Amino acid sequence: MPRKSTRLTFAVLATGAGVFAMLQSLIAPALPTVQHALHTSQSTATWVMTAYLLSASVFTPILGRVGDLIGKKRTLVAVLFVVLLGCLLAALAPTIGVLIVARVVQGVGGALFPLSFGIIRDEFAQSQVSGSISNLSAVIAAGGGVGIVAAGPIVSALDYRWLFWIPVAVVAATVLIALRYVPESPNRAEGKVSWLGAGLLSAWLVALLLPLSQASKWGWGSAKVIGLFAAAVALFALWLLSEARSRTPLIDLRVMRLPAVWTTNTAALLFGAGMYALWSFLPAFVQTPPSAGYGFGASVTASGLLMLPMLVAMFLSGILSGRLEPVVGAKALLTTGAALGALALGILALWHSAQWQVALVSGVFGLGIGLAFASMANLIVGSVPASQTGAATGMNANIRTIGGSIGAAVTSVLVTGRLQPSGLPYASGYTHGFALLAVLCLAAALAALLVPTARPSRPTGPARAADRAPAEPEAATSGTRG
Numbered sequence: 001m002p003r004k005s006t007r008l009t010f011a012v013l014a015t016g017a018g019v020f021a022m023l024q025s026l027i028a029p030a031l032p033t034v035q036h037a038l039h040t041s042q043s044t045a046t047w048v049m050t051a052y053l054l055s056a057s058v059f060t061p062i063l064g065r066v067g068d069l070i071g072k073k074r075t076l077v078a079v080l081f082v083v084l085l086g087c088l089l090a091a092l093a094p095t096i097g098v099l100i101v102a103r104v105v106q107g108v109g110g111a112l113f114p115l116s117f118g119i120i121r122d123e124f125a126q127s128q129v130s131g132s133i134s135n136l137s138a139v140i141a142a143g144g145g146v147g148i149v150a151a152g153p154i155v156s157a158l159d160y161r162w163l164f165w166i167p168v169a170v171v172a173a174t175v176l177i178a179l180r181y182v183p184e185s186p187n188r189a190e191g192k193v194s195w196l197g198a199g200l201l202s203a204w205l206v207a208l209l210l211p212l213s214q215a216s217k218w219g220w221g222s223a224k225v226i227g228l229f230a231a232a233v234a235l236f237a238l239w240l241l242s243e244a245r246s247r248t249p250l251i252d253l254r255v256m257r258l259p260a261v262w263t264t265n266t267a268a269l270l271f272g273a274g275m276y277a278l279w280s281f282l283p284a285f286v287q288t289p290p291s292a293g294y295g296f297g298a299s300v301t302a303s304g305l306l307m308l309p310m311l312v313a314m315f316l317s318g319i320l321s322g323r324l325e326p327v328v329g330a331k332a333l334l335t336t337g338a339a340l341g342a343l344a345l346g347i348l349a350l351w352h353s354a355q356w357q358v359a360l361v362s363g364v365f366g367l368g369i370g371l372a373f374a375s376m377a378n379l380i381v382g383s384v385p386a387s388q389t390g391a392a393t394g395m396n397a398n399i400r401t402i403g404g405s406i407g408a409a410v411t412s413v414l415v416t417g418r419l420q421p422s423g424l425p426y427a428s429g430y431t432h433g434f435a436l437l438a439v440l441c442l443a444a445a446l447a448a449l450l451v452p453t454a455r456p457s458r459p460t461g462p463a464r465a466a467d468r469a470p471a472e473p474e475a476a477t478s479g480t481r482g
Contacts, residue, residue, distance in 0.1 A: 006124050008181045010132055013116040014139040015174045016080050019167050020109040021143025022150075023087075024052070027103075029151040029283060029300045030160045037160060040096040043217055050213045051100045053405065055107020057209055057398050058202040063111030064394030065250050066193060067118060068387055073184040076115045080178060083109040084171040091164035102164075113140065114394035121381055121389050122185035130330075131322035133381060134374035138318020141373040145311030145366070148279065152301030187386045191248030198250050200242055204235035205398070212405040216412045251391050260383035261392065263450040264334070264376055268396055269403035270444035271338050271372050274345060274437040276404025277411040278365065282307070282348075285430050286358060292420060294427040296355055306355060309363035317370030330375040330382070331451045337371030338445035340364055345438035349431050368441070376400075379451060407440060 027034070027048055035045040067075035086105030093099035120132045154162050211218070211225040211232075218224050243249040255261060283303045288295025298306065321333050344365035351357045376396060384392040414436060415429040 025147030056110030064114030064390030134322030272403030273407025313366030340368030
């Protein structure tokens with residue numbers, strides 16, 4: 001098949017990944033509406049978010065590896081079709097149970113991230129790879145912001161079901177265009193899927209993330225939480241043993257041990273904790289009525305508008321990072337992005353009495369997200385063999401999600417640990433929570449400083465990026481540019 005336009009290929013990848021990123025956050029502000037419309041309890045409604053998180057964490061690395069093995073385009077189209085079915089089922093869901101199942105199906109779309117990065121690496125000229133990955137990362141980051149900003153107006157003007165009907169139309173068109181215009185990547189990994197490894201990976205991720213997301217309801221000292229954490233540790237150890245002994249591991253541990261990979265993943269864990277927790281708690285903070293001694297009593301739509309500077313800043317900085325990365329290096333951009341996140345959260349912990357302060361913090365944090373997302377992806381892609389791109393970038397996305405779950409869980413303890421007679425948190429709970437998240441982002445910046453530095457490699461011709469990948473993990477360079 002003749003090569004198609006890389007611009008059209010990028011547009012397809014960006015649309016699919018952007019819609020999935022939007023689905024991550026789009027439903028969160030509308031949960032009270034969903035709860036009322038489907039006549040369910042608040043604790044049950046939260047499973048709309050939890051089921052999606054668990055599903056995405058399981059399928060992202062597994063299907064990333066499947067794409068490495070059987071073809072990234074084939075897997076990408078299949079995943080887009082599953083997301084389409086999930087959105088259609090959610091839009092039609094008559095009960096909360098069906099909606100939760102639909103969210104599990106949508107979570108399969110987490111694999112769009114690693115598959116898209118892999119296709120860019122395989123299909124684009126070497127000189128285009130870094131900038132394209134940065135641009136795609138900007139779209140992914142902005143997609144999450146779009147969900148927060150757009151949810152209120154969509155629900156107010158239409159109905160919460162349109163939060164899914166709109167993605168149905170977009171994803172359906174994307175599937176058709178992908179079938180026609182996205183080329184099949186020629187690079188394939190050898191071997192087969194390690195289903196034992198996949199099962200153990202799924203088991204320890206669920207055992208870890210489920211209590212983190214539900215501990216505030218179950219109680220941190222409850223038997224369920226402690227038992228699941230213990231199971232997560234045991235299953236993680238079994239997974240490591242299984243992967244180390246497997247001839248065709250799901251996640252090649254040699255690749256995960258590369259200095260540029262483990263340091264970037266550490267930064268992803270810490271930065272993810274700060275980012276996702278802020279997305280979870282800042283809207284609640286600004287929606288709190290002033291009678292609590294803080295907050296602005298903002299509506300869902302108004303609170304989304306206060307997040308608009310974050311959306312604009314993360315998109316612009318993500319695009320800009322593609323131009324800066326060949327000059328200053330991905331390491332410097334990741335360090336700067338995490339540091340900007342720490343600065344923004346530090347400001348928020350000290351000053352949050354006016355809406356302009358929240359908007360300023362939102363914009364500064366958005367700059368940090370754009371730089372960090374793009375540089376993480378470039379560091380991982382530039383450090384692993386082409387045959388491991390899907391699995392490695394999938395694990396990076398997963399680690400960021402795990403960090404977000406940890407950050408949100410710990411922040412919830414600080415915010416809701418002590419409540420006013422009205423049932424609202426004290427201002428000090430938010431202050432301490434934002435301060436903790438600032439420390440986590442600062443730790444992410446310090447972890448980024450540990451990423452090995454390597455000389456930039458200048459392309460001498462139009463060779464595709466896959467050609468620069470080492471054949472074996474042991475031969476991989478330990479760093480990427482900067």
